Structure formats: C-alpha cells, structure tokens
Amino acid sequence: MTTSEYVIDVKDLTKRFGEKMAVENVTFNTKRSEVFGFLGPNGAGKTTTIKMLTTLLPPTSGTASVLGFDLKTQGRKIRERIGVVQQQDSFDQGLNVETSMEVYGLIWDVPKKLRRDRIDELIERFGMHDFRKLATLDLSAGQRRRLQVAREFIHDMDLLFLDEPTVGLDPIVRRNVLDYIKDKVKDGLTIFFTTHILEEAEYLCDRIAVINQGRIIQIDTPGNLKRRFGSAKAVEFNLQEESPPGFVENISSQESISSLTYDKSTKTYRTTTSRPELVIPEIYRIADRFRLTISSIFIAQATLEDAFINMVTEDDKETKGRETG
Numbered sequence: 001m002t003t004s005e006y007v008i009d010v011k012d013l014t015k016r017f018g019e020k021m022a023v024e025n026v027t028f029n030t031k032r033s034e035v036f037g038f039l040g041p042n043g044a045g046k047t048t049t050i051k052m053l054t055t056l057l058p059p060t061s062g063t064a065s066v067l068g069f070d071l072k073t074q075g076r077k078i079r080e081r082i083g084v085v086q087q088q089d090s091f092d093q094g095l096n097v098e099t100s101m102e103v104y105g106l107i108w109d110v111p112k113k114l115r116r117d118r119i120d121e122l123i124e125r126f127g128m129h130d131f132r133k134l135a136t137l138d139l140s141a142g143q144r145r146r147l148q149v150a151r152e153f154i155h156d157m158d159l160l161f162l163d164e165p166t167v168g169l170d171p172i173v174r175r176n177v178l179d180y181i182k183d184k185v186k187d188g189l190t191i192f193f194t195t196h197i198l199e200e201a202e203y204l205c206d207r208i209a210v211i212n213q214g215r216i217i218q219i220d221t222p223g224n225l226k227r228r229f230g231s232a233k234a235v236e237f238n239l240q241e242e243s244p245p246g247f248v249e250n251i252s253s254q255e256s257i258s259s260l261t262y263d264k265s266t267k268t269y270r271t272t273t274s275r276p277e278l279v280i281p282e283i284y285r286i287a288d289r290f291r292l293t294i295s296s297i298f299i300a301q302a303t304l305e306d307a308f309i310n311m312v313t314e315d316d317k318e319t320k321g322r323e324t325g
C-alpha cells in the first residue's frame with residue numbers, strides 16, 4: 001500500500017448539501033480483514049459516507065485513502081479493487097436472475113469458467129435456486145436484495161462496502177448472508193458495513209462506529225460498547241389510565257431522562273438511565289402533575305439496544321442544546 005497502512009483511512013471527512021451537514025468531520029480507520037460497522041438511525045449519514053468512499057460523491061472537505069489510494073486523485077484505482085452493494089438495487093430489470101449475474105461477471109471481466117462456478121456457488125449459498133430463472137422484475141423485495149448482495153461476490157475484491165444489505169430479508173436468509181460474509185472475511189476480505197440493526201452489527205462487526213446526525217459519537221468493539229453502556233438500567237412502569245397528550249413528551253424532555261418509549265402491546269413505558277434513583281421520583285412527580293396513577297414500576301437490566309437508543313437521544317439533546325443555547 002502506498003499512503004496508509006490501513007485499508008480505509010479517513011480524516012475529518014465532511015459532506016454538506018447546501019445548508020445540510022450530512023457527514024461532519026468523520027474520522028476512523030479499518031484494518032485488513034476487519035468488519036467495520038457504521039451503526040446509526042435513518043438520516044445519520046451512512047449512505048453518504050459510503051458514496052464518498054466509493055468515489056460516487058466528492059467530499060466537501062477532509063481526506064481519505066482507500067486501499068492505500070488517495071480518494072481525490074486515484075478514484076479509478078480504488079474502483080478497480082472494491083465491491084459495493086448500494087442501498088438501492090441497480091440491475092437490468094429485463095434479465096432473469098442467472099443471466100443478470102452472468103452479465104455482472106462479464107462487466108467485471110471474470111473468466112468464463114470461474115464466472116460459472118461462482119454463480120453456481122452463490123445461487124447455492126444464497127438459496128436462490130427457486131428463482132434463478134425468474135426475471136428480476138418479478139422478484140420480491142427480499143429476493144432482489146439477495147441477488148444484489150450475491151452478485152457482488154462474483155468478482156475479486158479487497159474491500160467490500162455493504163449499505164444495509166439485509167433489509168427485507170427473513171431471519172434465516174439474513175443469517176445465511178451474514179455467515180457467507182463472515183467466511184469471506186476469514187479469507188482476507190475487509191468489510192465496511194452499515195446497518196440500523198444493533199444485533200446485526202454485534203454479530204458481524206469487529207468494531208462499530210455509532211453515527212448520529214452526521215457525526216461519529218462512539219467507536220468501539222461490540223463487547224466494549226456493551227461493557228461501557230450496557231451497565232445502564234432500564235426503568236419500566238405502567239399506568240392505571242391511558243396517558244394524556246403531552247405526558248410522554250414531558251418525561252422525555254427531563255434532563256435526567258434520555259427518552260421514554262411506549263410498548264402498546266404490554267402498555268409499558270420504558271426509559272434507560274444510569275441513575276434510576278433520580279429518575280423514579282421524577283416519573284412519580286410528573287405522573288402526579290398529570291393526575292395519573294402508576295400501577296407498577298421496576299428497574300431492569302438495560303440491553304445494548306437500550307444503550308444505543310440512549311447514546312443517540314443524549315446526542316440529539318446535546319446538539320439541540322448547542323443550537324438553541
């Protein structure tokens with residue numbers, strides 16, 4: 001490699017669309033054979049980051065090298081050695097699944113024999129036998145997603161970008177796809193992977209960057225994220241009555257409370273905190289003001305999902321505070 005020992009090396013990468021800061025001073029690096037995850041809610045800046053790193057979109061500022069090549073000046077070299085699975089699918093609607101894969105192999109100049117072998121293997125591994133002769137136009141959303149991911153593996157690459165590859169897949173297919181990706185990583189492939197599903201990031205990623213509103217708010221291993229944020233507690237409660245308008249918002253806006261969610265099926269309110277002893281009296285106080293009766297309240301162990309939501313909502317509050325104050 002020429003400019004960096006890292007497969008992806010990004011410093012202060014920024015993308016602005018007019019007034020909108022889609023990606024702001026993002027800095028990270030990934031090593032060879034690492035699965036690096038970008039985890040964040042809708043609109044966080046995941047796709048925009050991928051578009052920049054795959055040379056589809058020029059950054060507003062910042063620097064990046066990909067596979068040792070400079071993003072600004074060596075885009076062609078980068079494109080030759082990466083794979084990209086974009087968020088939207090992008091194949092010729094007229095072809096059937098097998099032909100579509102065949103054409104993709106041709107575009108990448110994969111020799112005929114190798115191409116055929118790989119297509120057979122991919123159809124097998126991605127469970128696409130039943131619809132291999134179907135026009136891509138007639139595929140279900142999940143089948144299209146599978147084809148989109150599978151065909152990328154027809155060609156050789158050193159680095160693969162996957163933008164929410166498992167959206168629309170059922171749990172078994174999803175697991176198959178993730179396990180296939182894991183196998184490729186064992187063979188030396190490096191993966192940049194985006195998702196808004198925490199469990200998936202945890203299953204696949206060596207390190208996770210949590211991104212919110214264009215900024216990275218944490219980078220760590222799934223295990224460390226769990227240790228650092230998983231020790232939080234969740235406070236759950238039920239009310240005797242339906243809550244009136246404004247109640248949830250009122251609780252969520254409290255300084256000591258990150259956000260309040262409501263589960264309709266169990267009629268349970270839930271919030272995450274490191275200080276339940278402060279939060280519980282606060283909940284009683286607000287309920288009282290709304291003339292509501294709390295029928296039960298208890299403290300539970302927070303999950304990593306809680307921790308993630310917590311991280312993001314705290315960050316949103318901070319951002320708001322900075323903008324208004």
Ligand SMILES: Nc1ncnc2c1ncn2[C@@H]1O[C@H](COP(=O)(O)OP(=O)(O)O)[C@@H](O)[C@H]1O
Pocket residue numbers: 017020021022040041042043044045046047048049
């Ligand atoms: N071409 C564009 N013009 C204006 N705003 C854009 C454009 N592309 C993305 N955005 C905005 O940038 C933010 C980040 O978008 P995106 O990277 O697609 O988020 P994610 O993939 O994490 O859901 C969003 O607020 C989105 O609306």
Ligand SMILES: [Mg+2]
Pocket residue numbers: 046047048087163
């Ligand atoms: Mg996206």
